Amino acid sequence: MISTKTSTSLTLFSHNLEPPLFLIENCKSMDQLQQIHCQTVKSGLIRKPISQNKLISFCCTNESGDMNHALQMFNQISEPKSVFLWNTMIKGYSRVDCPKHGISMYLNMLKQDVKPDDYTFPFLLKGFDRDVGLSCGKKLHGHAVKFGFGSNVFVQNALIHMYSLCGQMEMARAVFDVSCKRDVITWNVIITGYNRMKQYDETNKLFDEMERNGMVPTSVTLVSLLSACSKLKDLEVGKRVHKYIQKCKVESNLTLENALMDMYAACGEMDVAVRIFDRMKTKDVISWTTIVSGFVNKGEIDLARDYFDRMPERDYVSWTAMIDGYLRVNCFKEALVLFREMQALNIRPDEFTMVSILTACAQLGALQIGEWIKTYIERNKVKNDVFVGNALIDMYFKCGSIEKAQRVFNGMPWRDKFTWTAMIFGLAINGHGEEALGMFSEMLRASIKPDEVTYIGVLCACTHAGMVDEGRKFFASMTTEHGVQPNVAHYGCMVDLLGRAGHLQEACEVIKNMPMKPNSIVWGALLGGCRLHKDVEIAEMAAKQILESDPDNGAVYVMLCNIYASCKRWDSLHDLRESMMHRGIKKTPGCSLIEMNGVVHEFVAGDQSHPQSKEIYLKLDKVMRDLEVAGYSPDTSEVFLDIGEEDKQSTLCWHSEKLALAFGLICSRPGVTIRIVKNLRMCVDCHRVAKLVSKLYDREVIVRDRTRFHHFRHGSCSCKDYW
DNA sequence: TTAGGGTTAG
Numbered sequence: 053m054i055s056t057k058t059s060t061s062l063t064l065f066s067h068n069l070e071p072p073l074f075l076i077e078n079c080k081s082m083d084q085l086q087q088i089h090c091q092t093v094k095s096g097l098i099r100k101p102i103s104q105n106k107l108i109s110f111c112c113t114n115e116s117g118d119m120n121h122a123l124q125m126f127n128q129i130s131e132p133k134s135v136f137l138w139n140t141m142i143k144g145y146s147r148v149d150c151p152k153h154g155i156s157m158y159l160n161m162l163k164q165d166v167k168p169d170d171y172t173f174p175f176l177l178k179g180f181d182r183d184v185g186l187s188c189g190k191k192l193h194g195h196a197v198k199f200g201f202g203s204n205v206f207v208q209n210a211l212i213h214m215y216s217l218c219g220q221m222e223m224a225r226a227v228f229d230v231s232c233k234r235d236v237i238t239w240n241v242i243i244t245g246y247n248r249m250k251q252y253d254e255t256n257k258l259f260d261e262m263e264r265n266g267m268v269p270t271s272v273t274l275v276s277l278l279s280a281c282s283k284l285k286d287l288e289v290g291k292r293v294h295k296y297i298q299k300c301k302v303e304s305n306l307t308l309e310n311a312l313m314d315m316y317a318a319c320g321e322m323d324v325a326v327r328i329f330d331r332m333k334t335k336d337v338i339s340w341t342t343i344v345s346g347f348v349n350k351g352e353i354d355l356a357r358d359y360f361d362r363m364p365e366r367d368y369v370s371w372t373a374m375i376d377g378y379l380r381v382n383c384f385k386e387a388l389v390l391f392r393e394m395q396a397l398n399i400r401p402d403e404f405t406m407v408s409i410l411t412a413c414a415q416l417g418a419l420q421i422g423e424w425i426k427t428y429i430e431r432n433k434v435k436n437d438v439f440v441g442n443a444l445i446d447m448y449f450k451c452g453s454i455e456k457a458q459r460v461f462n463g464m465p466w467r468d469k470f471t472w473t474a475m476i477f478g479l480a481i482n483g484h485g486e487e488a489l490g491m492f493s494e495m496l497r498a499s500i501k502p503d504e505v506t507y508i509g510v511l512c513a514c515t516h517a518g519m520v521d522e523g524r525k526f527f528a529s530m531t532t533e534h535g536v537q538p539n540v541a542h543y544g545c546m547v548d549l550l551g552r553a554g555h556l557q558e559a560c561e562v563i564k565n566m567p568m569k570p571n572s573i574v575w576g577a578l579l580g581g582c583r584l585h586k587d588v589e590i591a592e593m594a595a596k597q598i599l600e601s602d603p604d605n606g607a608v609y610v611m612l613c614n615i616y617a618s619c620k621r622w623d624s625l626h627d628l629r630e631s632m633m634h635r636g637i638k639k640t641p642g643c644s645l646i647e648m649n650g651v652v653h654e655f656v657a658g659d660q661s662h663p664q665s666k667e668i669y670l671k672l673d674k675v676m677r678d679l680e681v682a683g684y685s686p687d688t689s690e691v692f693l694d695i696g697e698e699d700k701q702s703t704l705c706w707h708s709e710k711l712a713l714a715f716g717l718i719c720s721r722p723g724v725t726i727r728i729v730k731n732l733r734m735c736v737d738c739h740r741v742a743k744l745v746s747k748l749y750d751r752e753v754i755v756r757d758r759t760r761f762h763h764f765r766h767g768s769c770s771c772k773d774y775w
Numbered sequence: 776t777t778a779g780g781g782t783t784a785g
Contacts (some may be wrong), residue, residue, distance in 0.1 A: 101776085102776055102777085106776085136776085139779095140777085140778075174778095175778085178779090179779080205780085207779045207780095208780075209779090210779085210780060212780095218785065237780050237781050241781055242781095270781080270782090272785075273781085275783055279783065305782095308783080310783045311783045311784090312780075313783090314784065337784080337785045341784045344785090367784095369784055370785080372785045374785090512776060544782085582778075662783095
């Protein structure tokens with residue numbers, strides 16, 4: 053019989069807990085917990101295991117819990133501790149992402165002769181990844197079996213999860229295959245494992261198998277499946293999942309709606325995605341970001357920005373998605389502006405953001421900002437993974453900083469084929485062809501399989517170093533030795549290689565025999581060879597081929613004009629100029645970028661818009677006079693305007709790279725390297741001027757033009773005047 | 776006396 057008194061206390065203090073312990077049920081913070089702790093000490097309740105459990109559980113599982121406090125209380129318990137208490141501590145360490153502490157707890161527990169139970173292993177294995185160590189995971193797997201929990205479904209699920217987090221899908225699958233008491237979570241765990249490893253086909257296969265086994269999927273299964281459809285852009289299966297949800301076989305929730313929307317967005321079906329978005333009762337930051345990145349993927353930057361601006365809250369993923377959007381449409385300066393805004397709002401960027409910003413820096417040649425990002429990553433302990441490493445290498449090379457790129461490469465603990473390809477390509481365009489090929493050999497020795505992009509780098513290295521024989525050999529061996537079929541870009545490289553080296557007939561043969569239709573890049577490469585070797589006939593043929601499919605291609609007209617001018621074919625030049633005027637074809641304006649104190653300055657030919665314009669022109673005038681004293685005379689061979697010699701010379705003076713160069717000389721201290729990025733090929737006169745500047749003012753000048761780098765030092769250029 | 780596993784956006 054329960055007395056009246058007892059039943060009153062039951063209503064007052066639910067669960068029959070004594071007053072201080074009851075308070076824990078509603079405890080909100082560590083401050084409150086400590087007060088309750090004091091009361092239990094005063095009242096002597098602390099000696100009861102239930103009090104110890106309640107207090108420690110709060111510290112281990114509550115959002116505001118504190119593991120240090122938990123450990124303090126745990127250590128104060130002198131009598132033998134229950135497995136429950138040990139499990140709670142292990143769980144707490146998993147919650148705060150310290151699985152290593154959890155392992156030490158477990159080892160101490162064994163030392164004190166406490167046996168693990170079926171709860172111990174799931175808590176222990178949670179959050180295990182490659183960093184914690186696969187070998188440790190395997191040992192714990194052994195323990196679980198030894199203690200008799202090898203066929204417990206919770207333990208098995210935890211093991212599958214652990215192996216998949218360690219990237220060991222074969223091990224995960226082995227556990228899955230022998231599991232006899234699979235439940236839907238088992239299926240979900242293995243499916244998400246394959247998703248994590250980007251093996252989306254397996255995801256689909258497993259889903260079919262799951263249905264055949266009569267297992268009813270949960271919303272989590274469908275989210276994973278939709279995620280796979282999104283990555284595979286498999287609209288068909290995606291729509292099937294949508295129908296399945298609509299038939300109410302599964303109750304929808306926010307995550308599922310987000311995943312569905314993402315699937316449609318990834319498949320380019322933004323109408324459907326937006327319709328779902330508009331009908332959603334509650335939206336979170338992921339819903340909004342999904343729409344933003346959906347428009348980003350379609351290149352609809354204005355719509356993406358519109359949604360981005362309307363977001364009620366944004367996190368680092370949203371900002372990165374928008375920054376990425378600007379990269380997609382080649383608006384690199386806008387990407388940097390957005391990054392600065394993000395910084396001003398104190399939103400912490402992650403490694404994805406860093407890769408995006410480094411890409412923008414690479415494109416703009418913004419070395420100072422790039423360096424700043426590198427320091428930021430180091431200081432703020434941003435995850436420095438292989439993607440960040442690759443982006444840093446690319447940024448350094450595209451800024452002409454070879455040694456620093458090599459230093460990043462040497463310091464990388466893990467390299468993938470993109471790392472090697474970035475090295476090969478970077479060394480090649482910076483004029484270190486032989487080192488690039490050395491890298492390629494090293495890559496093969498490291499058993500990394502080259503792909504088609506790697507071979508573009510290899511052929512490019514041969515081209516820039518004028519290594520024709522090697523190029524021919526690599527081109528032949530890419531199929532025979534590594535099974536990489538040459539595509540049109542590889543043929544373009546070969547034509548470029550042969551053309552530059554003056555083997556124009558052989559280049560024509562290559563084009564004649566290629567298995568696919570040559571595109572404008574292939575013909576353009578031939579045209580470039582003709583410019584270098586002054587071959588008017590082949591040039592006219594190549595130009596004709598490009599203009600047939602692209603009659604308004606200004607670059608082709610300009611190139612042909614250059615060739616006529618350098619061959620002194622004035623009549624042909626005159627006719628071509630007429631035809632250009634008639635068709636309204638204009639030369640792409642030359643544009644040069646130079647970064648100064650973290651700001652990217654842009655100059656076009658004849659630019660007077662810069663705030664320091666007056667000073668720049670005065671400086672340029674002074675430089676040209678200095679150079680003349682040193683023996684410079686303008687090279688007007690590439691100026692094809694129908695004007696007098698003097699006017700031709702002043703036209704040359706306004707070239708954007710000269711303006712950038714003058715600006716660089718004004719704004720940087722003596723001895724500092726000047727780096728310029730130019731959108732077109734550097735002209736012969738600017739090349740001559742840069743060489744002399746490097747000698748006369750003892751300055752290293754690095755110019756990246758449309759296809760390669762020019763490192764000017766002591767009066768000569770790394771391209772050996774061959775570009 | 777109490778506890779367990781799986782999911783979405785760049």
